[in-house]
Amino acid sequence: MTWTDIKSDLAGAGYVASDELAMAVHISQTLSRPLLLEGAAGVGKTQIAKTLAQILDTRLIRLQCYEGLDAATSIYEWNYQRQLLSIRVAAEEDVASAEIEDRIFSEKYLLKRPLLEAIQQDVPPVLLIDEIDRADEEFEAYLLELLSDFQISIPELGTIVATTRPHVVLTANGTRDLSDALRRRCIYSFVDYPDKRTELVILKTHFSQLNGHLAEQIVGFVQALRKEDLEKKPGVAELLDWTAAISGLGINDLSDDPATLQATLVCLLKTQADQAAVPTEVAQRLVGKAA
Amino acid sequence: MQTTRFLERSGSIAERVTDFMSHLRGNGIPVGFVETDAAMRAFASIDVLDVNAARMALKAICARSEDGFERFDELFMAFWLNRGREKSGGAKRGKIRNNASQRSNLSLGDGGPADRSSGTQSEVDADGTGDASSGGEGKLVASRISNLEKTDFRQLMTPDALAQAEQVARLIARQIRDRRSRRRRADNSGKLIDLRRVARAAVQTGGEPLNLFRLKSPDRPVTLVTLLDVSGSMTVYARVFLAFLKGLMSTDQKTEAFLFHTKLVNIGEALRDHDTLRAINRLSMMAQGFGGGTKIAGNLASFNAQYARRMVNGRTVVIILSDGYDTDAPEKMASEMQRLKKRGCKVIWLNPLKGWKDYAPVAQGMAAALPFVDFFAAANTLDSLKAIAPHLEAL
Numbered sequence: 256m257t258w259t260d261i262k263s264d265l266a267g268a269g270y271v272a273s274d275e276l277a278m279a280v281h282i283s284q285t286l287s288r289p290l291l292l293e294g295a296a297g298v299g300k301t302q303i304a305k306t307l308a309q310i311l312d313t314r315l316i317r318l319q320c321y322e323g324l325d326a327a328t329s330i331y332e333w334n335y336q337r338q339l340l341s342i343r344v345a346a347e348e349d350v351a352s353a354e355i356e357d358r359i360f361s362e363k364y365l366l367k368r369p370l371l372e373a374i375q376q377d378v379p380p381v382l383l384i385d386e387i388d389r390a391d392e393e394f395e396a397y398l399l400e401l402l403s404d405f406q407i408s409i410p411e412l413g414t415i416v417a418t419t420r421p422h423v424v425l426t427a428n429g430t431r432d433l434s435d436a437l438r439r440r441c442i443y444s445f446v447d448y449p450d451k452r453t454e455l456v457i458l459k460t461h462f463s464q465l466n467g468h469l470a471e472q473i474v475g476f477v478q479a480l481r482k483e484d485l486e487k488k489p490g491v492a493e494l495l496d497w498t499a500a501i502s503g504l505g506i507n508d509l510s511d512d513p514a515t516l517q518a519t520l521v522c523l524l525k526t527q528a529d530q531a532a533v534p535t536e537v538a539q540r541l542v543g544k545a546a
Numbered sequence: 547m548q549t550t551r552f553l554e555r556s557g558s559i560a561e562r563v564t565d566f567m568s569h570l571r572g573n574g575i576p577v578g579f580v581e582t583d584a585a586m587r588a589f590a591s592i593d594v595l596d597v598n599a600a601r602m603a604l605k606a607i608c609a610r611s612e613d614g615f616e617r618f619d620e621l622f623m624a625f626w627l628n629r630g631r632e633k634s635g636g637a638k639r640g641k642i643r644n645n646a647s648q649r650s651n652l653s654l655g656d657g658g659p660a661d662r663s664s665g666t667q668s669e670v671d672a673d674g675t676g677d678a679s680s681g682g683e684g685k686l687v688a689s690r691i692s693n694l695e696k697t698d699f700r701q702l703m704t705p706d707a708l709a710q711a712e713q714v715a716r717l718i719a720r721q722i723r724d725r726r727s728r729r730r731r732a733d734n735s736g737k738l739i740d741l742r743r744v745a746r747a748a749v750q751t752g753g754e755p756l757n758l759f760r761l762k763s764p765d766r767p768v769t770l771v772t773l774l775d776v777s778g779s780m781t782v783y784a785r786v787f788l789a790f791l792k793g794l795m796s797t798d799q800k801t802e803a804f805l806f807h808t809k810l811v812n813i814g815e816a817l818r819d820h821d822t823l824r825a826i827n828r829l830s831m832m833a834q835g836f837g838g839g840t841k842i843a844g845n846l847a848s849f850n851a852q853y854a855r856r857m858v859n860g861r862t863v864v865i866i867l868s869d870g871y872d873t874d875a876p877e878k879m880a881s882e883m884q885r886l887k888k889r890g891c892k893v894i895w896l897n898p899l900k901g902w903k904d905y906a907p908v909a910q911g912m913a914a915a916l917p918f919v920d921f922f923a924a925a926n927t928l929d930s931l932k933a934i935a936p937h938l939e940a941l
Contacts, residue, residue: 257591441610
């Protein structure tokens with residue numbers, strides 16, 4: 256499989272990737288190294304993992320990171336309630352304590368969390384570690400061990416070695432800087448807002464019956480809007496939402512009805528300051544530019 | 547067409563890739579053997595004669611951050627296609643191409659002891675306005691007394707003085723960093739006993755306090771972000787300020803530093819180099835427009851857009867070292883400063899001109915920024931830098 260195959264496969268599954276992104280995916284596949292994607296929110300970083308799972312025809316295991324995420328919620332935990340019950344039962348049956356210990360610290364009593372689950376699949380799944388920059392640095396360090404050796408040590412049970420190596424995709428938003436150690440284990444790609452041509456193709460794949468003129472207007476408008484000084488620039492997801500809203504309202508030309516257009520902008524502008532920054536006049540100017 | 551070029555040259559692909567990696571390293575993208583190895587394996591899976599594919603493959607492997615991702619193409623073109631300008635060490639790399647055995651000398655900016663003392667001064671002259679040693683036209687209050695600490699930074703270029711500047715910086719960094727918190731957090735390595743928790747646990751054991759729990763005051767360090775102006779008007783101070791920045795960096799791994807002139811450059815990594823002079827030489831090369839015009843507001847804007855989100859929060863002190871001569875509109879300066887302040891940080895502005903007699907912040911950019919500055923101080927002598935330390939505690 257070459258990188259152009261990957262690009263066309265992704266496109267076939269509805270994801271229009273840039274050449275650089277397709278190449279990064281290809282390299283990470285051939286070298287079986289994790290793929291680290293950075294970029295603004297809404298440019299399709301998470302989507303690529305989902306699409307990848309789709310074209311590889313495998314499971315997607317997702318770990319959403321957040322501050323305070325720890326080993327117990329990401330790797331494994333003992334099922335304490337079950338263990339306690341088992342001890343009670345064993346006490347009545349009069350079983351030797353060593354035997355109880357063996358019993359309650361077996362895999363049956365282990366709750367598998369996403370990371371452990373990902374390395375124990377028969378078919379290598381796509382493991383999506385979303386927004387890794389939200390997790391603490393301590394977790395990042397733990398993740399490093401997993402990503403380099405693909406094994407997890409559980410003190411009571413021993414080391415669990417991966418049966419297959421998952422395709423790992425990490426995404427980051429720039430909430431905090433990632434450690435260099437993590438970066439150097441990964442294949443890196445920066446996902447930027449798509450250019451006009453790519454964005455048109457994306458729009459066409461999602462809304463096949465959209466008329467060409469309107470599609471161009473929509474893309475032109477959003478591209479122009481991104482050049483404005485906004486706190487949060489609209490991403491591809493917002494673009495698709497907005498297009499759905501526009502076609503749902505039966506608008507055929509953006510310049511037809513300024514008031515309705517203004518009302519639909521809630522799909523694109525997500526903060527109060529941004530909405531204030533794009534009053535009707537600005538919106539109309541942008542429509543003029545897009546036409 | 548250009549691909550045939552590397553067949554002409556001596557050496558295998560592996561050797562050329564190794565050279566390319568050193569080229570990247572020299573330009574501030576930290577790559578090493580692992581990347582070379584990965585690149586060779588990646589080449590097996592793509593059409594190497596397709597320059598574009600090779601570029602993208604190497605980019606995926608070597609670029610490790612947004613910054614690297616942006617700069618990679620230029621560096622790639624410069625090396626493989628002899629196109630564009632090389633940021634630094636062009637002459638040095640030429641040497642390596644002729645003589646592969648010198649590869650170990652490549653570590654950039656390491657010009658040997660000979661150019662350390664003499665080369666530094668001349669470089670500033672070459673890049674800057676050329677008046678570094680002439681003393682300039684301004685009459686300085688502080689320079690009347692001729693001991694080292696009172697000399698204006700313009701005269702202060704000896705390694706000794708640089709070391710002192712670094713020391714002062716460390717002092718200041720420590721002042722800013724150490725913040726005590728009144729809150730306590732459960733931590734069994736702490737000194738205080740958490741009576742409440744002990745009592746609660748004692749209920750379990752029939753009123754006997756068997757387990758002792760402890761409290762600790764958490765470490766809540768303030769992080770520093772420094773923005774240094776290296777435009778033409780500041781060139782004469784740049785070297786000392788760089789040493790100062792380096793001192794700030796050395797106290798804490800989290801400190802971030804940027805240079806700006808017409809562009810913003812993240813220099814955190816280069817500054818962590820242990821050898822002050824080498825770090826500074828490396829930097830002067832990294833900053834392409836060293837000594838050019840200033841766009842303070844524009845640079846603040848790109849800082850706000852690109853870095854502020856992850857570097858600046860309520861526990862951050864942003865230090866701006868600039869004379870406030872801005873070619874951008876003052877309104878832009880005000881709005882960018884406001885945006886920065888919104889993140890809840892403290893802003894310290896150190897202006898070398900403030901130490902001059904009768905200085906008033908009349909430069910429009912400076913005047914526009916002042917309402918948003920928490921602490922505005924002179925920074926033209928080591929003494930003036932030292933003098934600000936006590937004020938920082940109050941921030």
